[in-house]
Amino acid sequence: NNGGSTWSNITPSGGLSPSPHNISGVAIDPDDEQHIVISISGYTSNKKVMESFNGGQTWSNLSSGLPNIPANCVTFESGSSDGIYVGTDIGVYYHSSGFSGWVSYNKNLPNVIVVDFEIYENEDLLRIGTYGRGVWQSPLMAGSTAPPVALFMVDPAAPCGTTDTISLIDQSQGLTTSWQWQISPSTYSYINGTTDSSQNPQVIFSATGGYTVTLTASNAYGSDDTTVFQAISVGGATLPFVEDFESGLNGWEIDNPDGGITWASTSVNGTSPGSVGMFMNHYSYSGSGQRDELISPALDFSNDTLVSMSFEYASAYYSSGYSDSLLVYVSDDCGATWNEVAAYGATDTSFTTAGAITSSFAPSDSTYWCHASSSVTCPTIDLDAYSGISGIRVKFVAVNGYGNNTFLDNINISGQTQVAPVAAFGGDTAACTGKSVTFYDYSAPAPTARLWSFQGGTPATSTVANPTVTYANAGTYDVKLVVSNTAGIDSVLLTNYITIATAPSAAVSMAVSASTLCIGDSATATATFTNGGMSPSIDWLLNGTVVASNTTTYVNQFADGDVLAVRMISSDDCVANPMVMDSTTFTVNARPQVSLGSQGYVCELDGPQALSGGQPVGGIYSGTGITNDSIFPSVAGVGSHWVYYTYTDATTGCTNTKKRAISVQAAPSKPTVSQNPTTGELEAATPAGIFTYEWLDDNMNPISGATAATYLPTANGIYYVRIFSNILCSNVSDAFTVVNIGLDEELLNGLEIYPNPAQTQVNIALPGSAQIRILDASGRVVYNQWVEQRTAIDVQQWARGAYIVQTIQGGTSTHVPLILQ
Structure with missing residues (x-):
């Protein structure tokens, strides 16, 4: 609080201390500098986010509900929201007073390592920086008015047996307020207080095999569901098992005893598919003899025989004195005990693909990999000793010799199936013409070949596990699936399985308050739509640029030739044309050039004063006390007032107004008249100030030459005096009657x-x-x-x-x- 001259340590202590991990992010609430949150790296449960409301004097734990993975960055949503975003190794999570805990927020965002945040308040955008996947953006959670997109992950996806606890982790994009889980077959139970409506339920299974999981995610604007066939393989993943590391570790584990350099995912050249592999940096690793393990998820060989494993690698060594090793182990009790099945030395001519290299090795093309090498072949390891067993795990152990680097990719484990599959499938039973329908192969054990037949569908046949089909015409249609493996073949035909209805058409129309405007005028546009669904997406576009969203009205000022369009994307799955538009082109006329001359002042007791000076002629004057183009000072009152001159162009109907101030000056107080009893003169009594005088006869006409403060009447009658201030504002006395003037030539006194x-x-x-x-x-x-x-x-x-x-x-x-x- 002193510009950095001195510093205080406000790191949470005790049970809230980040130790042994690091603080990975700090955020200060832009609306409250005392409100601070920090994110914490590492794998210690319930140490992810800490919050302080008093500048770090005391802290509270905000970690409950976050998965046990590193939290890498944190930021406030700001504005009217009290929302907080945290970036983790599996995406973005959101917390605010509107939710009971953290919710996954991955709308338009990948489920990857998130390392940085930027909030763009004016655009209502969240931008994230990721590890290896670039920069992504999404609308802010606050104000989100769309249904969620259902997504989830399973941890672990291939548990060793029925005693393992499985976590179903919601990763739905957008704002989700309720969840519904379905698992098939039904040999499972929810545990630890969770249910089928929990966000992240925990499950145990009573039988081995594959389980299909469906998640329906909902909010006030609609719902979405997703189904993953055999998302869980209890007893291990069934064969064939292929790992290319393109989608991350996928259940693989890394054991790094010394916390130093270890196995890591990296971009590589020379392999396919993709460009990602695993990498062991022996070149920079001085810990000679250290063992780092890359351990597979559980595998199920129970339905297979003649099992074998192959993998691709690229390897170099530094010199004969600095040589590394790669060992392969297998466990048949899910990792409790291990058996070595292969061992390779980096200096072995039958193993190294690059030979001795004294710089850090990385394969530049496929010739540095075993599959394209002229001197070595890729290993194939016989695992038939483990055929018929579930709960198998495989690990690759890198033994460090401070030599050179080893790369690993495309691990394939396969065997010969012993049990024929039983055909089964599922999918939607109702849809609309032109809409995609996905069918799911539920056959078990997993077939090695399949053939779908879709009556009336496109495509009419498919050989993929979960094909997507469209139907051009309404009706009810059959679906057939034939599956096989080396042990046999089976089929299932479901007649009248799916009913297709004709998709209705969506439409949107725009009405505007006026399409011909004058410069500076606003127009209101209103959109009405049909078949938009529960939560249609509405965008307003001005000359092709989105200027407003999720509102049926738009108000703005426009320029001549502006094109305003409204675009509606229906949220109804069953419409023929989800995106529709309507537009209006505006004509905007110039306003007339108007001027108004100086209006000066008028006096309080003046009669109506005609106003002038407005150009072009033909306009209208208005303002306080102004009627029929004249100002009535007594109505307007003393003070400064605006005179408005408004002119309307007869051709365009556009008006323009200028204003000038006019001053209504106070009249002097009313003078009084008295008659000097000695001289007979009429004398004017005035308020303080300097005045000029004008004496008036009984008809209120000025008496010629009577402009002094006194006047000697020459005849009996009624007289007035009018006084003028220095700005010629006047006031008139009450009538004064003179009766004492004689007309005789002789006075009674002998005169x-x-x-x-x-x-x-x-x-x-x-x-x-x-x-x-x-x-x-x-x-x-x-x-x-x-x-x-x-x-x-x-x-x-x-x-x-x-x-x-x-x-x-x-x-x-x-x-x-x-x-x-």
Whole structure:
């Protein structure tokens, strides 16, 4: 937790310690750094996977349910799943909270040694690296919605006798939730608490011979079954026995006492069939005298006589002082005791195929093998002493002399059968036209020759043990099998054995919400199908590339000319055309080019304001408070709002929208009007701020020139004042009524103004003294003097019109209209 400056040992200890084996893999949960799992190599039972939820402070054992084989790598599934994958010597196993234990997961994967994992979350893929089989990939277990593919292995497949315990190991691909096992004949029992519905049952047998095993693997999406004829040979594998090592060790065992170099499978040149053989690396093995054993599975010679064994080999030696040996042993008590039956020295000229070589030897072609050598022949060992006996085992013992390498391949053990076979077979009794049907030869003992006859089938005859047949026409047909060996012949005819029905046709159709779209629009495609089975496989392909799977709907945006296809593969075994497709080509039109000019602002108390600036013309404005292409500020409310301009192309029907912000500015608070009792002027009271003014008459019309904060009315009536903020948003006062303006030429206080109307001079007389002010129609003061009893005022240069003469005397004022003509 400090970037690697210091380290702590968190290896599990005590009973959870990996010792004596190694930790083969470490994985950290990408969603929880404290969650760790490790895998452990080796063959110690119940030491395969350990798990910690607190960064390795404490550990728990997660091994229960895994087979006793090396666990080589481990990884988390991540995402919403808590799944864990572990790679073993026989494939991939999976564990999550959705399962009671580990399940085999080999969907599209081989049952081989798995050494590395990669999770591709975005693609929902698991990729594995294998030993000698390359890189494979499979869908992740999470979300798997397909029936399983039934597969299994038997360990051991050829037990020595009826006291041996046999394990049936499920290796079904995909998600399996239930298992059903069938074994024939019925001379067996399930043990150790297992049953015919266990995932990995254990069985013992009460009679020797061959047993056929069927596994049906199921989940919520369907089931699958597989049958292996004589999958188990109690008492040993029957003859002929052939081992070419192309499929692994197949029950062979390796005894490596010193834990050093030993027998190993390797790629070889010069042999057939295949290119795999067994290899003993004496060249690099300094442990002189060490013995490494390659031990066969159990073999059954009880029905045979004149048994013999041959094998192919390639061998070199380093020098006469460094020579290795190959010994052959046979046991008739399944390995309890052994008898040497052959011995070969690497320096013997009758054995070595390559002679003395001081570099590491490997055969480059067939001439380095005994079967194509010009100097030696491949051995044939007489095993007739063991004819008629079951529980036979053979072993090849390499005695190391630090010399050079030995290669072994194509072991063949055969004899002459003493008991004639009894013909028997099985297989499906119902199928559909055009579908493959496999028949299984159950004859015992195993025949050396057979002839099948299939009425109405293709092929009509076959000589293989488990032939596959198809039927072109509906009907009921006979099946016949004739089997033989050197001891005799037998046949069985089952009339009306199989009924063939006409296979229905699968179909899929796609419906789309629209196939003509505008750029940026989405379309929804929906698939409907018939005769798809319980769990059809559905893939959506865009321009040939799979973009979605296992869903009946697909939603996306498309480009002009895109081709969307849906492919359905029926899970029903009985359809004439399992894979069907449908497709749609999309037309996608461009959207019109739309622009919208700046919208500026409007004032809160404004009436409807027409909107403009949208191009091309003919579009529609919309937004908060917008109706009929106008904004109503009082409806929209103070603040910033989006104005949307949408234009629709009349030809394509495609629309495009642009938006601009418009601001609704708050109006100033309503002003109030009062009248100065001294001067008679109307005065506007406003909120804080700087305003301009406009006085209005009773019809709300502006009074010419009345733009000051005060106004001296010239007549009784109703007045208003409108104020404007700095951005010209306005508000209007309530009505103010003026009633105190006189129209007489003389005031009660003895004031005289004459002539009135006047042209050139106005005379004013009054008792005592007073302040005289004359205001024009806009309220502007044009005369302001203190007058003693009398004065004459020259008005020749004054504008013609209405004036107010205001006298202020003793705290009171009077107003008299004055007209200049």
